[in-house]
Amino acid sequence: MKPLLPLLTPLVFMAGFSAQAATSVLTADAYLDVKTGKLIANPAIIIEDNRILQIGKQGQLAIPADARVQSLPGITLLPGLMDMHVHLSSNAEDNFLEAQNYSVPLQTVIAVSNARKTLEAGFTTVRNLGADGYSVIGVMEGINRGDIVGPRIWAAGHSISITGGHCDDNFSAPERHATSGGVADGPWAVREKVRENIKYGANTIKICVTGGVFSKGTKVGIQQYTLEEMKAAAEEAHMRGMVIAAHAHGTSGIKDAIRAGIDSIEHCSFMDEEAIQLALKHGTYLSCDIYNTEYTLAYGAANGVPEENINKEKQVSQAQRDSFRKAVKAGANMVFGSDAAIYPHGDNGKQFSRMVTFGMTPLQAIQAATINSAELMKQQDIGQIREGFLADIVGVKGNPLDNISLLEKVSFVMKDGRIYKQA
Known part of the structure; x- marks a missing residue:
């Protein structure tokens, strides 16, 4: 069975939405730029189909009117x-x-x-x-x-x-x-x-x-x-x-x-x-x-x-x-x-x-x-949360740079723009 993309209301989710939204948005407490090691606070990540289209700050990024927003409070995002x-x-x-x-x-x-x-x-x-x-x-x-x-x-x-x-x-x-x-x-x-x-x-x-x-x-x-x-x-x-x-x-x-x-x-x-x-x-x-x-x-x-x-x-x-x-x-x-x-x-x-x-x-x-x-593996579009990259994103509760063991209990998983797990 193909994964369901969770929506904002339980009623809509229970209706069994299975077609991938053209545009979705993730918001979280932070995401980790694995190249620089910096935690970027309050990100909004726009995903179109299976790729990251745009990354910006919550409240500063223009969100498409038809986008489905997934809010992840308390979560730090990392690349898959x-x-x-x-x-x-x-x-x-x-x-x-x-x-x-x-x-x-x-x-x-x-x-x-x-x-x-x-x-x-x-x-x-x-x-x-x-x-x-x-x-x-x-x-x-x-x-x-x-x-x-x-x-x-x-x-x-x-x-x-x-x-x-x-x-x-x-x-x-x-x-x-x-x-x-x-x-x-x-x-x-x-x-x-x-x-x-x-x-x-x-x-x-x-x-x-x-x-x-x-x-x-x-x-x-x-x-x-x-x-x-x-x-x-x-x-x-x-x-x-x-x-x-x-x-x-x-x-x-x-x-x-x-x-x-x-x-x-x-x-x-x-x-x-x-x-x-x-x-x-x-x-x-x-x-x-x-x-x-x-x-x-x-x-x-x-x-x-x-x-x-x-x-x-x-x-x-x-x-x-x-x-x-x-x-x-x-x-x-x-x-x-x-x-x-x-x-x-x-x-x-x-x-x-x-x-x-x-x-x-x-x-x-x-x-x-x-x-x-x-x-x-000579791949140029995975391994980072970055514009143009595939939307492979995971999330943990807290800061993995302070406690690496948090990665033993991943609470959010997105692959190719589809959500497979969330708390």
């Missing part, structure tokens, strides 16, 4: 938040080993549910880095068609992996000959897999260049793709106009992924000074999921996560946070990437406080989830 690393088709709460055998249709249903939760949490844009059977690509298309509710999605399709590496199916018995859809060995096979993902609707690419926490039989610090293979993936993705991400925990894999020209490094657990300097030199973006370790160590065993994987999480948790702190201090490009599915969807905002705890200012954490993420 962006999470650059999610897995909508998986649930942290499900039994880990049973979930390995979920069908693609079931994963698609799960993704539909999680897309709504993510949007209602204030994340109007996400990057889905890996899902079976093009399930999330289908959800992305359904959202774009207006059939279902969810954030704007960049979906990678299958994560590209070596045989037996992180992102392959290593949990099935050998006689089943199970192989994940993204397996590719050698530069030309990697290029072919990038092309295959794009053929079936992917609008971003992910390659797994080191071992990982939640795979069987891989070591998180060990590199699993050669520099030559990584270059093939990056060149193929860029030739097709795609942004490419590299799952990379280990130091050597991180460095080679940067040298290969990959746009963002995911996880970034074991970064030395050379790795950080390479990221600075190449302008590479770093996406460090520093909240989810708390959920895994608290609830992973109860959710059926094997001891091998729990132990690997213990290996990376503090190292990853140390790497995050060093990268922030060095001034590296940082984006917000939570790895949602390792913890429950909808709790994405809990990572903001950890980003502040481990070295960011509140403004830097917000910028990671707005303008920095927009820059990574």
Whole structure:
């Protein structure tokens, strides 16, 4: 069902207004200019269709006579938040080993549910880095068609992996000959897999260049793709106009992924000074999921996560946070990437406080989830409340620069000029 745009009177709202007004207006206590860090008091924001037409002061801006006005007293507005690393088709709460055998249709249903939760949490844009059977690509298309509710999605399709590496199916018995859809060995096979993902609707690419926490039989610090293979993936993705991400925990894999020209490094657990300097030199973006370790160590065993994987999480948790702190201090490009599915969807905002705890200012954490993420994805009309930009706007009660935890409880969500949540 398409969202309803709330009007000024309950009577009109209950009548079921569903067609989008040509012009609407938001008023609030303030909005945050994420570029300058300034709070602008008493704004009036005129929205035409799905774009911000004009921004001014309440009482000073000429409001069109036919505009529908939404007043939000006590609310601070921000650009719609962006999470650059999610897995909508998986649930942290499900039994880990049973979930390995979920069908693609079931994963698609799960993704539909999680897309709504993510949007209602204030994340109007996400990057889905890996899902079976093009399930999330289908959800992305359904959202774009207006059939279902969810954030704007960049979906990678299958994560590209070596045989037996992180992102392959290593949990099935050998006689089943199970192989994940993204397996590719050698530069030309990697290029072919990038092309295959794009053929079936992917609008971003992910390659797994080191071992990982939640795979069987891989070591998180060990590199699993050669520099030559990584270059093939990056060149193929860029030739097709795609942004490419590299799952990379280990130091050597991180460095080679940067040298290969990959746009963002995911996880970034074991970064030395050379790795950080390479990221600075190449302008590479770093996406460090520093909240989810708390959920895994608290609830992973109860959710059926094997001891091998729990132990690997213990290996990376503090190292990853140390790497995050060093990268922030060095001034590296940082984006917000939570790895949602390792913890429950909808709790994405809990990572903001950890980003502040481990070295960011509140403004830097917000910028990671707005303008920095927009820059990574090469988008010039999202990530700011600005005239001409898409009307992706969220609101919280109070000032998030004083209390970053407010972003855990977003009370207003607008995407593409439509209201999906309000207190």
